Amino acid sequence: MPAEPIRFFDRSTRTVKTELVLGERWMRLAYENPIGRLFVWGLIRRAFFSRWYGWRMRIGRRHESESRVTQLFSMMAGGRDSSALILPFITQYGIDVDEFAKSPFDYRTFNEFFYRALKPGARPIAAGENVAVFPADGRHLAFQDVSAAPGFYVKGATFTLAELFGDAALAEKFAGGAMLISRLCPVDYHRFHFPVAGTPGEPRLINGWLYSVSPIALRRNIRYLVENKRVVTLVESAQFGTVAIIEVGATNVGTIQQSFVPGRAVAKGEEKGFFAFGGSCVITVFQRGRIRFDADVLEQSAQHVETYAKMGERLGEVP
Numbered sequence: 001m002p003a004e005p006i007r008f009f010d011r012s013t014r015t016v017k018t019e020l021v022l023g024e025r026w027m028r029l030a031y032e033n034p035i036g037r038l039f040v041w042g043l044i045r046r047a048f049f050s051r052w053y054g055w056r057m058r059i060g061r062r063h064e065s066e067s068r069v070t071q072l073f074s075m076m077a078g079g080r081d082s083s084a085l086i087l088p089f090i091t092q093y094g095i096d097v098d099e100f101a102k103s104p105f106d107y108r109t110f111n112e113f114f115y116r117a118l119k120p121g122a123r124p125i126a127a128g129e130n131v132a133v134f135p136a137d138g139r140h141l142a143f144q145d146v147s148a149a150p151g152f153y154v155k156g157a158t159f160t161l162a163e164l165f166g167d168a169a170l171a172e173k174f175a176g177g178a179m180l181i182s183r184l185c186p187v188d189y190h191r192f193h194f195p196v197a198g199t200p201g202e203p204r205l206i207n208g209w210l211y212s213v214s215p216i217a218l219r220r221n222i223r224y225l226v227e228n229k230r231v232v233t234l235v236e237s238a239q240f241g242t243v244a245i246i247e248v249g250a251t252n253v254g255t256i257q258q259s260f261v262p263g264r265a266v267a268k269g270e271e272k273g274f275f276a277f278g279g280s281c282v283i284t285v286f287q288r289g290r291i292r293f294d295a296d297v298l299e300q301s302a303q304h305v306e307t308y309a310k311m312g313e314r315l316g317e318v319p
Contacts (some may be wrong), residue, residue: 006215008139008306011296011313016305019139019185020093021214082110089113093187115190115257115274123189125269126314130239132291133269134315135195136282138184139306142293142315146179146285153215153304157222164226164246164283166206174244176288180315181225183213183306184280191274192247192282193311194266198237200245202262206230213250213281215306225281231256233272239318241290245272248281256280269312292319 006019086104090097097104099122107113126133134140143149151157161171161179184190194200211217211224218224229249237243247256255276260266293316300307309315 008308009300011307011309017308020187021185021216083108083113085110086113089187095187099189111277114186114277117191118189123193123269123310123312125312128317129197130318131268132195132240132286132315132317133193133312134180134182134309135245135272135284135311136182136184136192137189137310138182138282139308140183140297141181141301141304141306142297143179143301144293144298145176145288146174147176149179151304152181152222153218154222155304157219159223159226161285163223164230164285165232165244170244173242174285174287178286178288178291178293178316180284180293182282182284183215184275184282186277189311190280191311192245192272194235194260194268194270194272195245195284195315196235196237196240196243197266197268198235198240198243199265200233200235200260200262200272203231203233203258206232208249210249210251213248225283229256231258233258235266241287243287243290244285246283246285247273247275248283249275250280289319291316 006021007016008019009015010017086107089095089110090104099118101117101119104113107116123137141152143152146161149158152159161174161177162168165171165174180195184192206229208229209224209227211221211228213224213228225248231247233245235243235245249256256273257276258273260270260272266272294314297307297309297315
């Protein structure tokens with residue numbers, strides 16, 4: 001029986017497309033095969049595996065920060081110049097180099113290319129103080145009342161806010177609230193931004209595993225999103241109340257780097273941080289009645305179909 005393709009709704013073209021999955025053959029072997037799932041449990045979900053792979057993606061030319069001893073160890077361990085992967089990756093996935101803040105030839109490692117910055121204005125921010133925006137490029141699912149959602153990626157597959165936050169009292173504050181799941185593929189721009197203006201608090205780390213967050217994995221077990229390593233930040237917004245932003249790590253994404261200053265007010269669309277190599281996820285939760293998601297995103301989500309949209313595009317508004 002052929003594997004079910006991953007399809008998503010492209011908001012800009014209003015068409016349904018099929019996702020080109022990086023390493024799809026191995027992903028399906030790992031999460032859809034009993035022997036593969038044993039391999040995931042014993043090795044792939046563990047932090048040292050992602051640290052090892054991240055190290056490989058940091059090997060590159062002219063790496064001034066590495067000592068001669070480190071470079072020699074890399075060579076002895078079979079490490080190759082990861083920057084050689086950049087141009088083939090750009091070509092295979094049709095990535096727009098005109099958006100990059102610098103030339104593709106200037107990245108010393110694949111990881112440096114992976115969390116690249118974009119040119120100013122490459123992601124216009126939807127106007128209006130009562131308008132919220134998508135926090136990242138990616139494929140998004142939106143649920144107006146998370147407690148009433150029949151399922152996220154498939155019917156009947158949900159998790160509780162208490163599990164997501166790792167805090168039952170905080171979950172009560174968001175009971176009946178709205179939730180956005182933003183899934184970033186390896187081909188996407190991997191910096192995440194604030195969906196609303198406000199004042200962010202201190203980020204809180206919840207340690208966990210590093211399962212894949214591809215739909216191939218999540219359709220089988222949605223709980224990976226609440227078992228993985230994640231970082232929770234609360235933002236106090238004059239228009240939207242308290243907004244929770246949760247970055248979720250995944251296989252080969254052991255690093256979630258925050259670049260904002262807690263306690264300093266931020267503008268809507270301002271950079272919050274970035275993920276190192278791999279697919280990853282940002283979950284945004286609003287309090288009950290504080291946002292009305294746009295109808296097209298809700299319509300697709302009700303059918304368990306993700307909507308592709310870029311950071312800065314309109315997500316919804318204050319009711």
